[in-house]
Amino acid sequence: MLPRVISLAALIAVWAVAAALAQSRLLPGPLTIAAATLAEIRSGELPFQMACTLARVVGSFAIAMLLGTLGGYAMGRSKAADRFADSWLVVLINMPALVIIIFAYIWIGLNETAAILAVAINKLPNVIVVVREGARALDAEIDEMAKAFQFGPSKRIRHVVIPQLAPYLAASSRSGLSIVWKIVLVVELLGRPNGVGFVLGSAFSLFDMARILSYAICFIVLMLVIESLLVQPLERRANRWRRRPT
Amino acid sequence: MNDALTAGDAAPLELRIDAKSFLSADGTPVEVVRDFQLRLEAGSFGALIGPSGCGKTTILRIAAGLDTDFRGQLRTPGARRLGMVFQEPRLLPWRTVEDNIRLALPVHQSDVDLTELFETLGLGSHLARYPGELSLGLARRAGIARAFAIRPDFLLLDEPFVSLDEAVASRLRSELTALTTRTRVTTLLVTHHLEEAVQLADRLFFLSDRPARIILEKMLPPPRETRSADVIASISQEMRALVARAVTGIVQS
Numbered sequence: 001m002l003p004r005v006i007s008l009a010a011l012i013a014v015w016a017v018a019a020a021l022a023q024s025r026l027l028p029g030p031l032t033i034a035a036a037t038l039a040e041i042r043s044g045e046l047p048f049q050m051a052c053t054l055a056r057v058v059g060s061f062a063i064a065m066l067l068g069t070l071g072g073y074a075m076g077r078s079k080a081a082d083r084f085a086d087s088w089l090v091v092l093i094n095m096p097a098l099v100i101i102i103f104a105y106i107w108i109g110l111n112e113t114a115a116i117l118a119v120a121i122n123k124l125p126n127v128i129v130v131v132r133e134g135a136r137a138l139d140a141e142i143d144e145m146a147k148a149f150q151f152g153p154s155k156r157i158r159h160v161v162i163p164q165l166a167p168y169l170a171a172s173s174r175s176g177l178s179i180v181w182k183i184v185l186v187v188e189l190l191g192r193p194n195g196v197g198f199v200l201g202s203a204f205s206l207f208d209m210a211r212i213l214s215y216a217i218c219f220i221v222l223m224l225v226i227e228s229l230l231v232q233p234l235e236r237r238a239n240r241w242r243r244r245p246t
Numbered sequence: 247m248n249d250a251l252t253a254g255d256a257a258p259l260e261l262r263i264d265a266k267s268f269l270s271a272d273g274t275p276v277e278v279v280r281d282f283q284l285r286l287e288a289g290s291f292g293a294l295i296g297p298s299g300c301g302k303t304t305i306l307r308i309a310a311g312l313d314t315d316f317r318g319q320l321r322t323p324g325a326r327r328l329g330m331v332f333q334e335p336r337l338l339p340w341r342t343v344e345d346n347i348r349l350a351l352p353v354h355q356s357d358v359d360l361t362e363l364f365e366t367l368g369l370g371s372h373l374a375r376y377p378g379e380l381s382l383g384l385a386r387r388a389g390i391a392r393a394f395a396i397r398p399d400f401l402l403l404d405e406p407f408v409s410l411d412e413a414v415a416s417r418l419r420s421e422l423t424a425l426t427t428r429t430r431v432t433t434l435l436v437t438h439h440l441e442e443a444v445q446l447a448d449r450l451f452f453l454s455d456r457p458a459r460i461i462l463e464k465m466l467p468p469p470r471e472t473r474s475a476d477v478i479a480s481i482s483q484e485m486r487a488l489v490a491r492a493v494t495g496i497v498q499s
Contacts, residue, residue, distance in 0.1 A: 145336040148310050148328060149350040149396065159349055163340040241340040241376050 028210045037214035046218060052195040053184055054222070056112075060119035061180045065173060067120070068127025069165070075128065076135020092125040097183050101190060110191045119183045126179065127172045134168030166238035174231055181223055251362055256289040256430050257399045260321040261309050266301075266457075278304050279316070280457040286449070289430040291470065293443035296453030302436040303333075305458065306404050309434060322400065327352075329398030329431070331406045335389035337377040344373035347392045360395055367391050367421060383414045390418070394425055401426065401433040407442060419445050423471055440485060444478045446470065452489050462492045 012030050019029035028036075040046035075082040075089075104118035138161065146160050162169075188197025196215055203211040266279040278301040286292045296302050307313040308320065310330055337346045351358060364370050367387045377385055386406060393401055406422075407415040423446060426433050437443050443450055448470050452462040466481065473481075 141332070141334060141336050142338065144307075144312055145330070145332065147312055148330040149392075150328075150352070151349075155349070159338060159341065163338070241378070 026207070026209050028213065032210060033213050033217065036210045037218060040211075040214060046215065049194060049196050049199050049215070050218065050222060052192075053188065053197065053219075056116055056119065056184045056187070056195065057177075057180050059116045060123065060184065061173075061177060063116065063120040064123035064127055064176065064180070065169070068124050068172070069131050069169065071124075072128040072131025073135045073161075073165075076132040076138075082132070089125055089128060092121070093129070097122045097186065101183075101187050105191050112192075115184075115187045115192055118187055119180055122183050123176050123180050126176060130168050130172040131165060134165045138164050163238070163241075170231075170235045170238060174227075174235075177227070177231065178223070181219075251366070251394070251425070251428055252397075256432050257322065257326065258288045259286040259292075259309065259400055259432050259434060260284070261305070261318070262320075263305065263308060263316050263318040265318070266304060266308065266316040277457040279308075279459070281459045282318075284434075284451060284460065286432055286434060288432055290449055291426055291433045291435070291447045292449045292451060293435045293437060293447035294451050294453060295437060295440055295443050296458060297455060298438055300453050300456050301458035302438075302453060303404055306402050306434065306436045309400075310402050327396055327399045329393030329396055329401045331386075331389050331393045331401075331403045333405045333408060335377070335382075335385040337385060337388055337392075339377050342374050342376055343369060343380070343388045346377065346388060347395050350392045350396055352396065355396065358395070358397075360391075363391055363394055366425065383410055383418070386410065386418065390422065390425075394429065394431075397429070398431055401431045403433065403435040405437055406435075407437075407439075415442070416445075422446065427471055440482050441478055444481045444485070445473060450485065452485075452492070454493075462489055464488070 016030050019027050019032075037046070071085070075085055100121050101118040104114040104121070108114035108117065142160060142164075146156050151160065184195070185197035185200065188195035189201040192198050196219055199215055200212055203209075203215070261282070261284045263279045263282040265277065265281075267275040267277045270276045282305065284292070284294075294302050294305060304313065308316055308318075310328060311320065337343070338349070341349065347360065348356065364373065367390060369384070369387055369391055372380065372384055372388075377388070380388065390406065393403075403422075407418055410418070419442065435443065435446060444466065448466050448468060450462075450464045450466065451460050452464075453459065454461045464485065
């Protein structure tokens, strides 16, 4: 913990020195940014824009995880499904995020559905690939046990399949969350009237560095908080049984 | 009434396998079982004995209904409830011992009292542990408890004591004898270990090499609960001689 605090403090110190030397509107110092951030929070502007972005992140993340888990499971379990959908997957993986966003806005319109879908589709192939690996690795012997003891579908999914997929789901949600955050900003920049991406876009056209920095920093902090309060505890819970007494 | 260890409705087990083949790696079919026929009276304990790799486990999987790709017939009563003990305990590593056993219970049976079953198998103080923390012997006990917890009409055991210390295995065998006698469940055991079969079963079926079929069927004198080590040894010796003669008979004919 302490080394991390020292390293962060050093980063801020470097920034402060650089800003003091530059004396430029294009590189405001940490104190200026802190003041600007506080003002943005007090006015309610920053919380509102962050909430808009967060809602899009949650929506597209949920859609991508749900569809990706279903698709990845199907492709991992059925050779036919894998052979059929694999080339689609390759196309999707190699499609630039920007192209998917533009398609979504053109075909669906400049609206919330298009924005959320565009992000979800960008994230989807990654979830499919990871969950497919997990579905391929499912233990056939345990499966047979569940069959012999006549586990119904819901018991099988809850107690046999999900626990085995959990590490794969955790891995893909971890890497996925950071992809989704980043793409949501691009989607907002290109076609939404609110959200952090939109704010950054308009600040860019005004060369408002103070605003860009304070949003960027708040954004990073929010991501870290979500990661440590939500993702990590869930991962720990899913892996509880792996702990061995020493 | 709600105790897992009361006698259930035992049922006879009838299995006929005319032919069962697998596809080998190069795509040619390999016949594993041929002209196999077995009938176990309700409440009896049968043992299939044969060399490793002769197809015993295949027969057991067919009897369990896990493999339906064979020519022949599996006849078991309509409402069959199957308890199975596998060679590897096959517990869910992410659930505790008690959860593993309770998860196997059908919904309408979820309030059944398992205390006595746990005590009989010496699991009482290990219920909150995870399978990864158990010795092989304890994991096997948990597997056996799971099979009995559901009050099975049939019990299928696939080499349940293999690679255990002989002392541990022998104790587990007596516990198994006590449980099967008490619940009067129709049981089929697969093993390559003759003494084990003689200690446990009241009917022995000896299998040939692949493709497996029964070369000798033998009833053992009751009661099986009280066979001493000497009796087991002398019956086993007698059986070895009989099997040797049966095999020579096949070769000559």
